[in-house]
Amino acid sequence: MSRSKFLTLMLVTSLVMALVGALSASPAQAQEPVKVTITARAVVGGVNNNLAVWLTTFAIPTFEEMMAAQGTPVDVEFVEFGGGDEQLKEQYALDLSVGSGYDIMAFDGFWVPEFVGAGLLKPLAEVVGPEVNDWEGWGHISEGIQAILSYQGQRYGIPSGTDVRQIFYRKDLFEQAGIALPWQPTSWAELLDTARTLKEAGIEIPLQINAGTAMGEATTMQGYFMVLLGAGHHLYDFDDGKWIVKSPGILDTLNFYKTVYVDEGLGDARMQLLQDGRNRSFVAFRDGQVGMLVEGDWFWRSVIAPGSETAVENRNEVVGWAMMPAKEPGAGYRGQDFVTISGGTGWLINPNTPHPKEAWAFLSYMSSRDQVRAFELIQPRISFRDDVEVAGDAVMTAMANALLQYSTVRPMLPEYPLISTEIQLMTERVVSGEMSPEDAMDAFAEAVTEIAGADNVKTLE
């Protein structure tokens, strides 16, 4: 055997051995579970307890079992986030900007355009692959709900639900004040009169409606929009694509706040201005100090639901709900008598994930009909899937049936979060007494014009 032949033989032998080694090693490597992380503002025994419980005791264990049985084990870790929504957003922004973060992230829909604009997110089909479009679930999620986590015609994640907003009231306090039940105001005047009656009856905080920067988006959605839509128009004109920065409706809205918090003390401005004001409003409602609170249905199904730290005892007997009236019947947005607005949340896959396929496997699994139904049993809510009913909560069903027809949404634009902050500041200036409604509106108009550009704003006379 020549030297070169010997070397060739050695080379071939070693290659074959390496190949055999690799083949025999690969099943062994597959035994090693792939690790996928998922995070949300949810803590077992704390905020969004139901979600945390469902993930850790149901969705994750059953998924891990299924994957292990298929011979492709996946280890899913749920990372609890106990801070506020705004802080979670900060965390995401910082994580994504340095190319890290958890694999699956709970996301508020209105954050998406700003993150996409910054190049921090990628469409689902790009992160995982085109097979995501073949998922069976899309056929059961309406276009409107898919839009929650879509932007410029691309899907970024799977929605987890939508919501509506309304007035929650304490029936026990209403009875104490001699107000007839069931109660449904048809104008602002009637709403404010009810608040005055409650105040005369010695109720400390008759009406709490969100304002101020400390509450973040809760101010814009549960507070400002609920009043503004009742005053007849939206923040944004979807027809000509312009932001409405000055209008009689905005003034009406700010004057409504002024009546409630400054002139008549029908609400407690402290809660709107202090750091943890929103939680304080929940505690005060639980303790029977607040007569009426304008909140999303999340308040019903999570905040005051049994098992929560701010649970209201005998919730179904003690707490009633009413639709938010327009200023006068027919004077609301699109000529409506009642108004509400919907947001939506969902789950995104981090474009930096090392395991997009496994992350998608879990995300699509937890969004499947059986899993969503299981969650409904823990927390009945407006489902994002048309093949899953609101399970066993007549109040939740009634709210959805009554209000979805009146609902509208925020503009899905990268400028929106900044403009929303200006809204919060505008209400804060009025509620704290720093500015008159006129001055606050002028300051708002100036700031929004700066953000959106003079060509993209308009004034309504």
Place this chain on the structure above:
Amino acid sequence: MGPGRVAWPPSLLERNVERKHAIFPARVGIIFLTPTILFVVVFLLYPFVRVFLLSFTNQTLLGTTAPNPEFVGLANYQRLFDPDRWMRLGEFGSALEITVQFVVGSALIGQAGLGMLIAWAFYRKRGVLREAVFTLVILAWIIPETVVAFTWVAFLDWEFGTLNSVLDTIGLGRPDWLFDRPLHSIILFNSWRGTAFSMLLFSGALETIPPSYVETAEVVGANAWQKFRDIFFPLLRGHILTDLILITLWTFNVFTPFLLTGGGPAKRTELVSIYTYRTAFMGRHEFGKGSAIAVVMMLINLTLALIYLASIRRRRVT
């Protein structure tokens, strides 16, 4: 030259004398300095230059200006000093004003005043009381910020706070400290928090005063105020100046009140440091504008530092 100052032998003041005894030539010294210089360049000089350059752009972390920042010239600075808006709550001028009040209240009056008072009260005294007071004051200084902030929130809270529980029990009602007197609350907090430095500095400085001065004054019948005015104050003037400039510098940049009030209610306790944080690390994360604030802050700090260095030099010379 003040009395009591040691006259150094002239030979020690002559630099040439030391030079002759140097072990290494000057060039070797530079090699030893290189790691430090590198460190300063990488971790101080580079970030400074970067922040300076960023301050002329509209760079953000979120939104479309994140991937495509534009050069905006002095726009960020003009926005900070926009005369129509800058004194509104939540704007730069207002933040500066609040910071000045905070510095004067908590550093100059609170920390330095209280520090001097405690040091003076225990001058030439020994015993359990002195040790107890010093230990408590120093403890307030060295406990981690988050822990301190939490205890103060627990102390001042309107509904659940210790202070109001006590006041309510003795019939004084429940003042809403963090809501109605937010600035006073954080001034009180920061005085409590940082008195230790001034106290230690002053009590150390007091030790350097020869007892014979005080004894002589006592013999001629000087009262406490006269002793302070005519003996302690002139001899401590340098230390007082050092202390005031240093704590002003530190207090100017302090961020801990954020943990008590978050800058609120309605931005009434928004110090410049909190304003910077809110601009650069919340909402859209406006790095450009945040950098402009940082540059202005840096200039203010630099001015304070120069005053400090100049005052030290002047003391050395005289």
